[in-house]
Amino acid sequence: MLDVGQGLAIVVISREHVLVYDVGAKFSDDFSMVTAVVQPFLLQRGVETINTLVISHNDNDHAGNWLSLRDQFTVDQVMMGDPLPYQQYGVLPCLAGQQWQWDGIDYAVLHPQTDTTYARSNNRSCVLKISSQQIGFLLAGDIEQSVETLMVHNLGPQLASNVLIAPHHGSHSSSSWPWVKSVAAEYVVFSSGYRNQFSHPRPDIQQRYQQVDSNTLISHQTGALTFTVRQGKLLIPSAYRQQRRRYWLAPVDSD
Secondary structure (H helix, E strand, O other): OOOOOOOOEEEEEOOOOEEEEEEOOEOOOOOEHHHHHHHHHHHHOOOOEEOEEEEOOOOHHHHOOHHHHHHHOEEOOEEEOOOHHHHHHOOEEOOOOOEEEEOOEEEEEEEOOOOOOOOOHHHHOOEEEEEEOOEEEEEOOOOOHHHHHHHHHHHHHHHOOOEEEOHHHHOOOOOOHHHHHHHOOOEEEEOOOOOOOOOOOOHHHHHHHHOOOOEEEEHHHHOOEEOOEEOOEEOOOEEHHHHOOOOOOOOOOOO
């Protein structure tokens, strides 16, 4: 998970494939998290092709300047939770039930449902579960409590995951008790900007996850986070800010 401030951008790299989930915000025609963070990271890793680009939904802090990725990389497929504004670009709808496998890794779209419409873009977020050697990662976009309730009712144990990217950056609108208990993640990651205007993640939401023994990590404290699955085991996550310590990076207060 890259550090893109108040937004989200995740890169999944396996032996032969690359998936990108969200790209952070666009601030102007000259500056976006795609050009400042996502593209440099992919180039540094030697990526030439993005096999699937998933844009969870059309909010700027997730969708940003995603079109510019096609100028730098070959993008085989683009999926989006609410694709209507981009149909002319061949964007496919993200729909529950879509599944595929790459390099022994299973990818499954859990939401949105095909027969349901949502007034809010947040609740059209593409929820993606990635499973490798019995280790699960759940990417929840910005879904809110109404969708969480639906998913808990319909999916139950399928939601259980080792790593959860917390829905809606740790907002009060998400992370209901039934959801927290059903996912029961070992690690919960909040992607949020330093001193952001929304006060994400909310302290009581962090505490809710901690009450089910989840380790909570916040991107504005850790920097980019790397999770590695090796020989069926989830390794301790690596935090860029701790790896590349600089004298001006004093510890960040939790408030």
